[in-house]
Amino acid sequence: MSMRNVVKLCPKRCLLSHFKASSPAIIMSSNNRPISNGVANYQKVLTVDNMNQNIKKVEYAVRGPIVVRAGAIRKELEQGAEKPFSEVISANIGDAHAMGQSPITFLRQVVALCIYPELFKSNEFPEDAKNRAKRILGACGGGSVGAYSASQGIEVIRNDVANYIEKRDGGIKADPNNVFLCTGASDGVVAMLKLLVAGVGKDRTGAMIPIPQYPLYSATLAELNATMVPYYLDEDNNWALDIDELQRAFDEGKKTCKPRVLCVINPGNPTGQVLSHDNVVEVIKFAKKNHLFLMSDEVYQDNVYAEGCAFHSFKRVLHELGPEYSENVELASFHSISKGYMGECGFRGGYMEAINLDSKVKEQLRKLVSTRLCPPVTGQAALDVVMNPPQPGEPSFEQFDKEKRQVLGTLAEKARLTAEMFNSIPGITCNTVQGAMYSFPRITIPEKAVAEAKARNETPDSFYAGHLLEETGICIVPGSGFGQRPGTYHFRMTILPPLDKMKSLFKLFRDFHTSFTKRYQ
Amino acid sequence: MSMRNVVKLCPKRCLLSHFKASSPAIIMSSNNRPISNGVANYQKVLTVDNMNQNIKKVEYAVRGPIVVRAGAIRKELEQGAEKPFSEVISANIGDAHAMGQSPITFLRQVVALCIYPELFKSNEFPEDAKNRAKRILGACGGGSVGAYSASQGIEVIRNDVANYIEKRDGGIKADPNNVFLCTGASDGVVAMLKLLVAGVGKDRTGAMIPIPQYPLYSATLAELNATMVPYYLDEDNNWALDIDELQRAFDEGKKTCKPRVLCVINPGNPTGQVLSHDNVVEVIKFAKKNHLFLMSDEVYQDNVYAEGCAFHSFKRVLHELGPEYSENVELASFHSISKGYMGECGFRGGYMEAINLDSKVKEQLRKLVSTRLCPPVTGQAALDVVMNPPQPGEPSFEQFDKEKRQVLGTLAEKARLTAEMFNSIPGITCNTVQGAMYSFPRITIPEKAVAEAKARNETPDSFYAGHLLEETGICIVPGSGFGQRPGTYHFRMTILPPLDKMKSLFKLFRDFHTSFTKRYQ
Incomplete structure (x- = not known):
């Protein structure tokens, strides 16, 4: 039985099953020499026993x-x-x-214009959508979303992100050089954790994560072979973040690793709580006191429903606490276009704002993100719409x-x-x-x-x-x-x-x- | 000087420089208590000395x-x-x-239709573009490119990739279950190397890479703390891949690590050579003989210019060598929409085909890619056009x-x-x-x-x-x-x-x- 015949015999994609069915273990090669079919004999190079064991632990x-x-x-x-x-x-x-859920019309219009600029000729697209698309394309290499962008993200979009953060945080300055556009927020979280994980034995980085947590954290820490330092959210208190529990977890963690980073998810995933202002203050003070890097996953910042609840960004509260905090505490916060009111998960757009980073660490972060070239440009464009939405008086404002x-x-x-x-x-x-x-x-x-x-x-x-x-x-x-x-x-x-x-x-x-x-x- | 005043005083984004200028090191907080500005005193949590040292080695x-x-x-x-x-x-x-370089019109039309389905009403879009967009949207959650796709990629697109590979390789079967869509080919290369790197000391994975090489390989291996086993391409022979040199590098590598994977870039980056058929045969035989996992970076497969040169995929040549090879040798090959004739780098689209993987390893690979949810869906859609381009007789064929x-x-x-x-x-x-x-x-x-x-x-x-x-x-x-x-x-x-x-x-x-x-x- 020759290979060629097998291919011809199989009407569908059943080559492998056909081969498997053709036991005994000796079959003929195309030139009729008997050969081992090898499926049984060949020792795979890569097996679950000799593969990267950290990946095996990922869930x-x-x-x-x-x-x-x-x-x-x-x-x-x-x-x-x-x-x-x-x-x-x-x-x-x-x-x-x-x-x-239906997409936000304006967002899709802007991105479609970016993709297919012939549409600028169409009367079906509002002027404000065209203006935004023109501005984005003007910042793209060769005026095309098909060009790589800067690894950190397109500059005008990083400016828009900085303006968005400033507005959100009541005027506290945001520096576009601290903004890193990402392939979804996940990508930013992973990049930051990668930098943070170092050391051996009891000196190996521990990361404090809430339990229950979003499993991206545990998965990434498993892959990096870092230690999870779990702190429990208080179910009896609507999943609030209890500082005594943070302290307990920290003390416990120190026995086996070096806790260096505190991850907070606010609003909470999977728990749906929204941290109170006082709670955010406590968490920041705890982080500074214990010399922890703060990571705040704020991808649900637009998703606050309950009466009396409001979103308080870690960045803003950090600044309210004065320069002792705002100039010192290292904070990376994350946002995404996958959630909120737009729900554009498929675009893989998001950003990280990293403040108070050591300047040489920031260089290393820039170098690290450059190896994956750039986040998807269409995701960056969609993010830009969320950062710079239609304003009252613009043609698309009402519908948006x-x-x-x-x-x-x-x-x-x-x-x-x-x-x-x-x-x-x-x-x-x-x-x-x-x-x-x-x-x-x-x-x-x-x-x-x-x-x-x-x-x-x-x-x-x-x-x-x-x-x-x-x-x-x-x-x-x-x-x-x-x-x-x-x-x-x-x-x-x-x-x-x-x-x-x-x-x-x-x-x-x-x-x-x-x-x-x-x-x- | 209160924070608030500083913010007001600075007309632009100069908060930090303003603070730096405001030495000496004692400034007043908003409630007028003297505080350390901390820039000088505060010990950063994350420094270049205590960060992940593997990242530092990345270039x-x-x-x-x-x-x-x-x-x-x-x-x-x-x-x-x-x-x-x-x-x-x-x-x-x-x-x-x-x-x-101008984008391929048809590709952009299909993606624009996917992004903004209102365009289906327009007469400006050809029927074949509409049909392809409809088919892609039909495979998206909720009919929207804003939904996450399966982590391995949208099924109909994986089917199109498999068909493309079959056609390219003269009818050799390709299984869509072996196809993993990626965020650019880089993403696939990194995922595969992640699985392959394991062991300690002399047992740690070594990866054979060409020199000169595309620095994604050295960067990823540095990050994974794996050993590079460099083999030199033969400049005097138009950068050909010399098997004796492979053997030399392998023997040399074995002294310090366990060479487990052989990476080949064909056509070559940065060297621009195209491997001859005989050369591919030799490389495959070398890999099998030395029990190496093969990774073939074939993102330039459409970019062959010189007379007498042709692209020979590793997959195809593997099958020509008969089941002893085609059923055994583990091969991951990579393609991308960033190169070729479309040059759509910004979309971050690509695929990996991984054959002969141990089934449990494949499960692990599936789990690993699921943690980053999915490749950008617009990139997947653009890839689909490249895999399933207009055919003779279709309205867009001639222009395409x-x-x-x-x-x-x-x-x-x-x-x-x-x-x-x-x-x-x-x-x-x-x-x-x-x-x-x-x-x-x-x-x-x-x-x-x-x-x-x-x-x-x-x-x-x-x-x-x-x-x-x-x-x-x-x-x-x-x-x-x-x-x-x-x-x-x-x-x-x-x-x-x-x-x-x-x-x-x-x-x-x-x-x-x-x-x-x-x-x-």
Whole structure:
């Protein structure tokens, strides 16, 4: 059997399976000499045993096994499989457009103009969109978004980011040279952690991260072989950040590593809390006192819903505390176009503002980001619109403002509804979703179910989430993917499905939880 | 002096310089208590001494000091500075659009339609562009490029990549499950190297890389703290890859590390050679014999100019060698939309095809790429056009084909011109630019200039490149940024400036080289 024949014989992409089927282990080569097919004999160069062991430790539940299974179920449904439900509801990831949210018209107009400048001739595009696109293209090499930009990002866009930050922070100056545009905020977080991780043994960098946390942090720290120094958020106090707990974690961390960086997610992911002004003050003072580098993940800064809550940027509060803080404490803060009211995850746009960095460290950061050439230019362009949106009096202002308020208003309503609905189900409690895009409800899992999960080598919350998916089509992420106090069980669910779908989702959820609880009572 | 006052006093972004000017070291806080301004006293958490030392070792000359200086000169010129030249000619980086190359119309039409679906109503867009955009959007979450895609890339686009590879390789099957879409090819290269680097001491992974090389490889290996095992390309044989030299490098490498991966760049960057079929066969056999993982950087596969040269993919040649090779040798190959005839660097699109991977390693790779969520979706869409271009009979075929042939034809002419012109300058020799986008000429630098460079702690080729920039405005990259045989000096220059600019560039270059040589004789 020659290779050529095998290729011809297989009508589809089944070369490998065909070969596998053609045992015994001796087959003929194209010139009819017997050869080993090698699949059984050849020792791979790269195996899970000899690969980078840090990568093996990486976990990323937001796209973990439950989500993979949800994708498979969706395909089964498409192929006509019989299920107790007709569709998979993806509530696992903060992906607004995938859940039906419409893009902001103005943002898409500006980016389309940048991509295809022939559109400048069209009367269908408003002047303010054309002006912004012209300004961006004027800053692109050769006037094309197809050119690489500066590695740190296009200069006029970094200026717009600095202006945005200044305005947000009540006039406190922002230096465009401190702004690094990124491939989504994740990219900035990873770059900063990379610089921070050094040392060996007890001197190796420890990073203080909230538990529950967004698993980008634990995944990156695993990859860098750094130590996680977890501090627990206070579930009984709406997931507030307790300074005594920070101190406990820090003291504990010092036993095995050198805690050098404190990561804060505000508004919280997966926990949806919004830090109070006093809390931010305390955290900053704690960081300075303990000589910690601050990283504030503020990608949900536009997503604040609960009455009495407001977003307080670490940068602003740092400055309120006077130059002793504002001139000293090293702070990297992150923002993104993937969340907020625009939800443009696919563009991979974001920025990091890094202040008070040692000038030589900043040089190293610039060099590091240059090796990946530049963030996607279309993402930079989309970010520019968010930083420099239509102003009152401009032709697009009214529509832009309406679309923005509509998205945020609906999210606020769904945030309220989510806590209310979960709290109405016996065995589930849910804190107020003050901000971000998620609830992180706590569930009571019956002892018998816990035992069965353990017997199957699953965490009880994964076991629960798996059953929920198979029985209702609802896809959530088990709390163990984010971390939780031992013996407690949670899950993360987004508030992104459309309102009517959310309502039917809660009905399904209630029925499931009741039946699951009964089954294992 | 209160913070508030400082902010008001400064009309521009001069807060920091203002503070620095306001020595002595005691200033007043907003509540008039004297405080240390701290700039002098505060010990930074993160310094170059305690940061990740691997990052410090990273070098990336393509965006190094010469290029930074070129940017500064450009600004000086804008501000009216007197220079012996009127413009900076950037010949340092493979950035076609920045050098005036026009985008491929069809590609931009498809992406614009994806971004702003209102355009489907327009008669200005051809049907085949609409059909492709519709197909891509149909595969996006919520029908929006603003949704995250699968981490491995959008399925229909992976299918198109597989079809493209099959067609390119004369029908050899490609499995879309082996295709990983990336944020530019760089992203794929980094992901694969990350998996491959493991072990300690003499067991730590060594990676065989060509010298001269594209510095992404050395930079990534420095960051991963892996050992570079350099093999020299044969300058006297038009930068061919010599198997004896591979063997020498491998044997040498084994003394200090465990060589596990062989990286090949074909067509070559910065060297512009195209590997012959026989050469690819030898390399594959060498890899198998020595149990090496193969990485083939094939981003210039469409950029082959010289008569008698053709691109031979490693995948195809692997299959020609029969199942002993095609079923066993682990190969990751890379392609990109940044080069070729489209030159869409800013989109950050590319793919990796990884074959014969251990299935568990592939799972690990999938998990790893999931932590950065997904490659930019607009880059994926642009890649799809390159993988699935207009076909004869489709409305856009003629224009597409004309634009493509025009770009590649001009590049071929400039490739020819480049070698011819450099070889006509005494003291410069240049191999035939068979492919890719660069020449890598060798220069004779007078002893006196070498001595002066060394006295200034510069490499002689950086010294030469610095003078060239200051005296002519031509920006090239010194050969030391790519590696070269000790005692030889080179530079990399792109073939991308427009033809008329290339011609004046060569005149400037000749005059400079003559005068530089005279000065230091």
